[in-house]
Every structure is written in structure tokens, then in C-alpha cells.
Amino acid sequence: MKQLGSVLALAIVLALGGCARSPETPSKDADAAAPAPTPTPTPTAPAAGAAPDQGAAAGSDAAAAATGPARLDGYGPVALGSTLEQVQAAWKEPLQGEVPDDYCHALRPQGAQADDVVFMIEGKRLVRYDVRNDRIVAPGGGKVGMSLGQLQTLYPDRGDVTAHKYDEKGHNLRVRPATEGGALINFEIGGDGNVTAWRVGQTPQVDYVEGCS
Template sequence: MKSLPSSSVPTFACAVLLAFGLSACQREAPPAAEPAPPAANAADQPAEDVPPATAPAPAPAPADTLARFDGYGDLRFGMSAEQARQAWGGELKGEATPDGGCYYLQPQWAKNAAEFGLMFENGQFVRVDVGNDKETAPGGGRRGMSAEQIRGLYAGRIEEQPHKYVEGARTLRVSDGAGGKGALVFETDAAGQVTAWRIGLPPQVDYVEGCS
């Protein structure tokens, strides 16, 4: 084997080193790419053009009854007929008796005082009579309920006795739980179903015949 001239050794060595270096550079792994951010969960992203969901609105509370142990709506027991007409805010049928005795005023929609009537006596508003299914008594009592339901609603506050005129029927008198003078009276039929109720001040609230 022939030896290389001495003058060629450095050149040859440099060439070898250069080739080795280039080869090493070519074999060097490229820098690792930065990891891609984790894909967002679709559930975490709001849908485009869709407003964010809101909690459902609570169901409206049932409206309070207009009847109270001290009156009805803006009317208060003890008002004069003129004050009651103004507080009612609409036309009321009926006229005062010449002697200032007992009489009723009624809204235009009521067929008679038994369906709905405002009783006055001695010039003052003293009682409300209800014989329809639209009105609710304070505490939840209504026409059409059973006597047992009324006993459950007003437990511990009822004075019960037989109806004065209807055999087998009952009268359930409820005192004001707040200690007021007013009273609530339910009348049932012989089957024990409420047919009418009234609320007002004694003694008028206990008139079984109304103004008769």
C-alpha cells in the first residue's frame, strides 16, 4: 500500500474531519416541536351566536286573596258607603236603605248579593258575602271544598254547629288568627260541601239570613 505524501496528510485529515462533522450535523435530530395546546372540550366552549343559558324563572307565586279579616281589597270594614265606592274604583249597584239599616252593594258582574255582595249596616261596611268559585278566603278556603278540607286548613280555630235551616248541613266559623275582630264563616250542604262563605265583623257576619 502506498503511503500518502506527507504534504497531503493535513489536507486529507481536514477533509475527513469536515466530512465527519457534516455527517454528524446531518444526523442530529431536529429540535422537538413544542407540544400543541390540549384541544378544548366542546362542552367548555359556548356555542356561537347562542346566548348563555340562564336559570329558569321561578314560577310566580299565587296571588293573595282580596278577602281579609279586616276588609276586601282596598276596602276596610268600618268605611262609609261613599268611602267604599271610592276605594272600589268602579261602579257598584245598590242603594242605602232610607232608615240606615242593612243593605248590599254589588259589582256589575254579580247577579245578586248571594253571588258576591258588600254588606253595609248603620252606614258602615261590615261584611262580604261570597257564593262563587272565583274568590278565595284568607287561609285558602273556597266554595266547593269539603268540610274536612276546611277543618284541615283552619285547625284549632273553628267553631262548628248545625246549619240553622238546612238539615245535615254545617256552619264552620273561623276566628282571625291575628286576634282581630273579624270572622270567617263557611256554610256547607248536607253532603258536607261548602256552598258559600262570608267574612266580616260580628254581629253582622253571623247573620244567617243576610239583610233579610
């Protein structure tokens, strides 16, 4: 009987040992099913040929005007209000034009084209300058060839439209100074609606229609 009891006890131990299992190791298939980490997006550079910044483009004309020779306080190295001697010394190159004993006359840089800048001297001082070409930009961006609408965009708050003395279809845009006592700009606009000339000067000289008169 002892032998039979021992055999039964051994059988029970073996049966219990077969039921015990070690923890399962994750399979390779399980690793493949796990979601992969989401990659961080990499910033991309603007595509070649992309449209330029519109704000920068809009400011290009203003920048060109700011660095050009025409200013509200003068032209190139000369300043409005300078004496005739100061103008001649500052310009350095010869200035052509009669220098009569009368009160007003015009000076033109030697060798300049007919439509280049002309200086008005009155009372032996520079009081105004005139331009009749599209190569020189007026203070604020206006120039010969522009329409009245373009000028009014450039000078929205200070431009007054006045009648042209000789052209019934033409007119002027008189741009008032931003500060009291400053110079004015007068744009002459022909019957076709485009600027033919402009001038910068003090009052009353900026309003002279026929040169010194």
C-alpha cells in the same frame, strides 16, 4: 511465575466486574399494574320530569289566597269598617243596590255575576262581605266546593262547627279570628258535605243568617 500471577489477578477482576449490575429500570408492565387514581364524582343534575318540591306545592294555595282580593280586613281596595262614601270611592266602579234610609243594605259591583262578592253596609259602614263561587279564595285558603275535612285542615285550631239553620244535614264552620277584635270567617256547608258559600265580617253581622237579619 510473575506472568502466572498477573493472569490470575486479571481473571479475578473480570469475574468481579461481571457480578456488578446497574439498578433495574421499572418496566412498562409494572406501570400498567399500578392502581389508577380514583376519579372525583361529578354532581349530576336532577333528571328531567323529577317530582317537584312538595313543600313548594303545598304552599301554592296559601300563596294564591295571600294575593287574592279576599282578606280578613277587607276585600280588594275596600276595608272593613270603611264608611259608605269610602267604599264607593275606593271601588271606583259603580256599586249597585238600594241605599235606603234603614240601617242595613247590600251593595254589588255593577256587572258582577250573581254569585260574586256582595258588600253588607250597616250603620253606613262596611261590616261584611259574602261570596258564593269557587273562583274567589277565602283568607286562609278555603273556598266553595271544599269539604269540612279540608277546611279543618286549613283552620285546625280556630274552627267551630255549628248547626245549619235550614238544612238538617248541613252545618257551618265558624273560624275565630287569630287576634282579638279581628274579623271572622263563616263557611256554610250543605247536606252533601261541601261548602256552598262563605262570608267574612265583624260580629254580630257575620252571624246574620238571612242577609241583614
